[in-house]
Amino acid sequence: MHKKIKTANVIISALPYIQKFRDKIFVIKYGGSAQTDDKLKEDFVKDITLLQIVGIKVVVVHGGGKKINNYLDKLEIKSEFIDGLRVTTKEAMQVVEMVLSGSINKEITALLNKNGTRAVGISGKDANLLKAKTLNDGKYGYVGEITDVNAALILNLIKDGFVPVIAPIATDDDANSYNINADLCASKVASALKAERVIFLTDTRGILDQNGELISKLDKKEIDKLKQNGVISGGMIPKVDAALECVKNGVSNAHILDGRLSHSLLLELFTDDGIGTMIKQ
């Protein structure tokens, strides 16, 4: 009996958060690094299902760096990273789109639907969801910079009770394909939707300092310093840029969380002590 009362207390302790977040839009970036094993994927999908059931409007944007690397290796196509972004040749772009839009997007969407969440998997090419132009005059090849988000499409899906699952591929007026860093994609989508929160699930506990210790809160000034001295590097660069961009655009908080930890989303959102790094304006 004592155990049952404890369980009831745990459920009840989430009530103030559920009331606070009801009807709010949360954009969740599901990093390729966090999509490693089947159990983690199942737990992620259960968390999304729960968030949706308690009335949170969830939008998923996913990455796929690791799987893209595997396929590029198999096909012996070279790719390198500059500033945390994958320099994408035309040949690599085909693989990037195939993996993100064809494989990962449909896998996540199908898992959500299997668990009873009505999910719709789309890329930026569907109904011109994401329009882009070449980033930095082609310095990174087919890496694009989002110029426009068709927010109405996402809002319609949400209104009809669907969870949109977005692959970060964008297009332009000539129907070209652009590789968009998934963090920057999540930030643009969250800004366009005026989301309440953006959460980046990745493969570290959050942002770590020079001693490998977790930093629980950061602002722009502190981030600039960590970037300058190289503590923030690689894939964390676009992630902090994305987090800063969306808080600047009115999203109240951005969180970087450990996607390797089962139910980290629930721990962050429904308990008093956050577990990752929170980035504020």
Ligand SMILES: Nc1ncnc2c1ncn2[C@@H]1O[C@H](COP(=O)(O)OP(=O)(O)OP(=O)(O)O)[C@@H](O)[C@H]1O
């Ligand atoms: N200060 C830092 N703290 C934590 N991680 C850092 C830091 N600086 C660089 N990183 C790197 O950033 C990586 C996370 O970014 P990465 O792009 O690899 O993953 P992701 O964005 O979750 O996946 P994907 O790009 O496939 O969506 C970490 O694995 C780590 O190696």
Ligand SMILES: [Mg+2]
């Ligand atoms: Mg990344």
